Amino acid sequence: MAWQVDALYIYLVLVAAVMTLLIFTAVAIFAVKYRVRPGQKAHQIEGSIVLEIGWSIIPFGVMLTFFVWGAVLFFKERTPPASATEVYVVAKQWMWKIEHMEGQREINELHVPTGQNIKLIMTSQDVIHSFYVPAFRLKQDVLPGRYTTLWFKATQPGTYHLFCAEYCGTSHSGMIGNIVVMEPQQYAQWLSGGPSAPLPEAGKELFSSLGCATCHRFDVQGRGPNLTNVFNKPVLLEDGRTVIADENYVRESILSPTAKIVSGFKPVMPTFQGLVTDEQLNALVAYVKSLAQQPSGAAGAQNQSTASPTGQPKNMQVQ
Amino acid sequence: MADSQATVVETDVQNPELRHHFADMEQQKNAASLGMWLFLVTEIMFFGGMFCAYLVYRTSHFAALAAGSQTLDIKWGAINTAVLIVSSVTVVLAINAIQFGRQKLTVAYLVITVLLGFVFLGIKSIEYTNKFEEHHVPGPGFHFTGTFDDNGKQIPVAENEVQLFFSLYFAMTGMHALHMIIGIGIMSTLAVMTWKGRFSQGYYTPIENAGLYWHLVDIIWIYLFPLLYLISRHT
Amino acid sequence: MASAAIPANSIPVAKTNYLTNGFSLKSWLLTTDHKRIAVLYLISVTLFFFLGGFFAMLIRLELLTPQGDLMQADTYNKVFTMHGMIMVFFFLIPVVPATLGNFLVPLMIGAKDLAFPRINLLSWYLYVIAGGLFLHCMLVGGVDTGWTFYTPFSTAASNTHVIEAGLAVFIAGFSSIFTGLNFIVTVHRMRAPGLTWDRLPLFIWANYATSLIMILGTPVVAITIVLVAVERLFHLGIFDPRLGGDPLLFQHLFWFYSHPAVYIMILPSMGVISELITCFSRKRIFGYKFIALSSVAIAVLGFLVWAHHMFVAGISLYAAMIFSFLTFFIGVPSAIKVFNWTATLYRGAISYTTPMLYAFGFIGLFTIGGLTGLFLATLGIDVHVTDTYFVVAHFHYVMVGGVLMGFLGGMHFWWPKISGRLYPEGWARLSALLVFVGFNLTFFPQFILGYIGMPRRYWQYPGEFQVLNVLSTAGASVLAVGYLLPMIYFLWSLRYGPIASANPWNAAGLEWQTTSPPPTFNFDETPVVTWEAYNYEEIDAHPQEVPVGR
Secondary structure (H helix, E strand, O other), X not given: OHHHHHHHHHHHHHHHHHXXXXXXXXXXXXXXXXXXXXOXXXXXXXXXXXXXXXXXXXXXXXXXXXXXXXXXXXXXXXXXOOOOEEEEEEEEOOEEEEXXXXXXXXXXXXXXXXXXXXXXXXXXXXXXXXXXXXXXXXXXXEOEOOOXXXXXXXXXXXXXXXXXXXXXXOOHHHOOXXXXXXXXXXXXXXXXXXXXXXXXXXXXXXXXXXOHHHHOOOOOOOOOOOOOOOOOOEEEXXXXXXXXXXXXXXXXXXXXXXXXXXXXXXXXXXXXXXXXXXXXXXXXXXXXXXXXXXXXXXXXXXXOOOOOOOOOOOOOOOO | OOOOOXXXXXXXXXXXOOOOOOOOHHHHHHHHHHHHHHHHHHHHHHHHHHHHHHHHHHHHOHHHHHHHHOOOOHHHHHHHHHHXXXXXXXXXXXXXXXXXXXXXXXXXXXXXXXXXXXXXXXXXXXXXXXXXHOXXXXXXXXXXXXXXXXXXXXXXXXXXXXXXXXXXHHHHHHHHHHHHHHHHHHHHHHHHHHHOOOOEOOEOHHHHHHHHHXXXXXXXXXXXXXXXXXXXXXX | OOOOOOOOOOOOOOOOOOOOOOOOHHHHHOOOOHHHHHHHHHHHHHHHHHHHHHHHHHHHHHOOOOOOOOOOHHHXXXXXXXXXXXXXXXXXXXXXXXHHHHHHHHXXXXXXXXXXXXXXXXXXXXXXXXXXXXXXXHHOOOOOOOOOOOOOHHHHHOOOOHHHHHHHHHHHHHHHHHHHHHHHHHHHHOOOOOXXXXXXXXXXXXXXXXXXXXXXXXXXXXXXXXXXXXXXXXXXXXXXXXXXXXXXXXXXXXHHHHHHHHHHHHHHHHHHHHHHHHHHHOOOOXXXXXXXXXXXXXXXXXXXXXXXXXXXXXXXXXXXXXXXXXXXXXXXXXXXXXXXXXXXXXXXXXXXXXXXXHHHHHHHHHHHHHHHHHHHHOHHHHHHHOOEHHHHHHHHHHHHHHHHHHHHHHHHHHHHHHHOEOOOXXXXXXXXXXXXXXXXXXXXXXXXXXXXXXEOOOOXXXXXXXXXXXXXXXXHHHHHHHHHHHHHHHHHHHHHOOXXXXXXXXXXXXXXXXXXXXXXXXXXXXXXXOOOOOOHHHHHHOOOOOOOOO
């Protein structure tokens, strides 16, 4: 996708160069041709509506091409493909902490295979940072308190700069690293060297150790909604709104449970603000996500007071 | 946008209040009024930022802000609203009085306005004291015990979100109170000046413009009251 | 068409003018004369310019090498913050309105002073107090948040004097609001008889539009700074997510002012350019109504585009698209101005005086700066170049290449009116050239730096960025000379420059119909205007005579 950005850039450079040249040339020619000479008088011209409209509409038309091309490109950049491999990123002053789903952790380096869609799910532990990879022509601010995402597909093996692009304090310019793109075989090799447990498993452990399982049960209807097959589906809330249970929703539900109450449930969930780290949150989110990828025969009841264990997979909507 | 050069009124030249750069009193008065209106626009933009923040958080943290809002005492808020409306009436009456040249009556109305302003501030301090005692003042001592639903069961809300309500409450009403204090100062000064004979039927522009300021501070409260106290009340 | 000698039948030099009307400190510090206040502002604004420039020099010196070897990272962070805050709040925002605007607005409309002279003086004192507070803040350790104060860094993580700096900016904001308020009332209520809106000089239209932005936008940044201070002091959590707040709300509130703020900076300079181009082509402006209305259009549209600073900040896809679309709209009125100025040159009688050289420079540099703004408005490109040196280059092109060139052009043009003296034309043209060349050498490489990936606010950087950085620093040294020279020769001219006549340029405009320098009350009698703006045909038809209408 980087070449697409370059193509658009070159188009703009050309148009800008032409425009600049036109103006410079016109000014230069007029300045020389009409310089003051003895006996010469200036020729007064009020204006010309035709010209004014012309040189408003035509440049605006050209600008619209910039807008459309740029917006289309932006839309593609901002819409991760459904099947992307996810990697969690936690930014903090002044380093990038990377967690692969398989449990592999890295600091200031991100190893990825070529030819695969990678989706980064990022948050910050403290202030706003920004994940910037010039070689990919991509950048996304990383905020505390919520997730932002960035996706790409690397095509060329190599090592590329990773910069922090939002001023974040003393070592802002030191918060740099590398994106290491490898051939898929090498990447698999690299990956197998990791000792840690996959992220969803870590999340499952937290789910029970933090007591979530007490209310969010899978066998019978508990005090909290059954979380099977919830991720990325619409959820009906108490106040009538319907929202999609994405990463930010799950994260918010853990930190500010009363912000959005699921329809039919009471606001009894305590908040875990301050009780879980960002890494633990990532693991929990990954776990809830993994519950949506199972065949739902085991899960049975959806988030309704009356259980209907039909065992239908993804097509079953919540409410 | 009328041409600024009006016919010079005979008395204008002798009017000691005419500043040298104005052609006549009418131009001076129009300029002063326009200036005050523009200043009021800046005040609206100033408060607007806080209203915007409040709207954003009302939408995103509805339950918590509603919970906080329910701890405010409507009685005091309503009385304060009435006090301010009456004070705006007394301001209008003061201007009306000076238009007829009745200086003493003007002073009286201005003084009543100031007194009503003090009543407003007094009630505000009662409310603030209550908030302090209930540990609802944001900061290290903040503690919110939650509100109760219709069955008397406690609804848990994230303390830091409710604190947000009180941060905005104190910021908005505090900024408003600061403007009230300034307004009281201005009205008191004008009362003294009127007593000393500075204003008359021929010249009372400062009172008019100060009146505009007072009305704006009143209107801001009329928006603050429902937004902070009244919406999402159950009882 | 400068004339060093005073033609026999022009207006004689007044016996007392606003400069000679009292020499005591008190007569200056308690003045209500808009011209003296303009001079007071000129002195203070220039001081801050050189202080901000000093910090710029430190930045460019540090960036000569990839390593951070001149100063520590924390120091560098403070240096670029100071450079930004000083230049934005204490130089760019007040420079044209508070100096040239204050001086010229009453003169150009035939008034004796601004509507509220005492508020004008208050405005200067607020500026000085704010400046003093800011200097104090610097001396006790400074601030390192960047001029943009982003949260939660500024509210929770920075341990520098954020509140003091914020307070200084807050007070400076009121200085700006009062200036704008004064201008609007003056233009509405104090125009000379016959001076209808469509006869106003475009400099007045420009300052009028600027004043609209000043009074509508500045209060929003004021309250935002108050909220930041309150959050920092009492740990409230309005913008801090750990306490329930939203860091993006800060950005929205901040940029709601700070984007229109850049139009506060550029519009008055554009007004200056209109004055210069007409005078030195001896022509009426091409498309008067369009230029006048485009100023107002820029002021209005400027309030609708703020989130183009936030495309990668975490706003939604659709919000980004809307703001990108709106941003392209604002390119149109700016482009109209450039085209109209160029068209004004057509079939004119053009002289290459220093003010005109600055005007040419402005057109060139503003065109490049404005076009690169379109790059940033284009979403797909912005993702790559935002927060890099591309943005730095863009805004320096419009701020320095635009605002500062316009200011310098205006200073040269109106210097005879302000000081009663002529500046040395040779040195002035040399400086203009140095500024133009130095400027491009300094900032053009930064476009490339940005596109190849160098982020902004970097104290140290990977070695491959060094060559372009060195070029940029070299250019900056040329630019610095270009700025120092006018300081020197303007001061020199106060004593040794030839005495100026009332209208050395034979320019149109009421300010030229009184002495140089003007008397304290501007005009002996209020002029009555019966002619259109820029009536150069009439003026040039009667050369060397007493100007028309007097």
